[in-house]
Amino acid sequence: MDNFILTEKKITNTELETFEQEIGLTLPESYKKHILKYNGGTPEEKDCFDEKVIAHFYPIKYGKYPLEKSYKTLKDSLPQDFLNFAYDEGGNPFCLNLKSGKDYGKVYFCALDEGDVEAELLADSFKEFMDGLEEDPDF
Numbered sequence: 001m002d003n004f005i006l007t008e009k010k011i012t013n014t015e016l017e018t019f020e021q022e023i024g025l026t027l028p029e030s031y032k033k034h035i036l037k038y039n040g041g042t043p044e045e046k047d048c049f050d051e052k053v054i055a056h057f058y059p060i061k062y063g064k065y066p067l068e069k070s071y072k073t074l075k076d077s078l079p080q081d082f083l084n085f086a087y088d089e090g091g092n093p094f095c096l097n098l099k100s101g102k103d104y105g106k107v108y109f110c111a112l113d114e115g116d117v118e119a120e121l122l123a124d125s126f127k128e129f130m131d132g133l134e135e136d137p138d139f
Contacts, residue, residue, distance in 0.1 A: 007041035008059035008066075019060050023071060025081060025098040028105040030127040035060055046133035050122055052109050053136050054094065057086040078110055079119050095119070096126060 011019075016036060020027055027035075040059025047054045058067035067085070074084050074093060084093035090113060097106045097119075107129040108119040123129035 003044040004038040004041035004057070005044050006056070008039045008062035011036065011039050011060050011062070015061055019068065022068065023083065025083060027083075027098070028096065028126050030105075030125060030130070031085065031096060034126065034130065040066075043133060046135055048134050048136040049094075049129060049132055050109075051137075052094075052122070053088055054086050054133075055089045058084065074112075077112060077117060079108075079117070082108065082110070082119070084110075094122070094129075 013036070016027075016032060038057070039061075040057050040063055042056050043054060058065070058070055060067050067083075070084060078084065078093070078095060079097070081097065081099035082095040083098050084095050086094040088094070088109075092109065092111050092113065095108045095110055097103045097108060105125050106121060107123040107126060109122055110117050110119050123132060
């Protein structure tokens with residue numbers, strides 16, 4: 001896995017559990033491990049998935065615009081039970097589908113600048129998403 005820069009203060013397991021309770025959704029284990037290790041930030045080198053460049057991952061609890069705040073802002077614009085965990089340079093979110101069932105844990109890209117939000121499937125899991133990150137070919 002790539003190193004991350006511009007991360008926030010590390011969160012505890014208790015703070016992560018509190019976040020899950022606040023949003024009423026259960027996070028995938030691979031995402032929990034990631035957020036406990038980095039808490040937001042930007043991939044240092046591999047920041048691109050399927051030609052979509054990640055500008056930043058949202059931190060939980062800390063920073064100017066933590067996930068709690070951005071989730072409340074975007075919740076009604078996104079498909080039900082989607083959690084925006086990162087965004088591209090245009091502010092379009094990368095999301096986890098946290099609805100229980102066969103699509104739980106899948107990663108989607110949601111373009112918000114085209115009126116209706118269309119969720120584009122990127123990966124079957126957060127781990128697959130992270131493992132598939134590559135260097136931006138245009139950088």
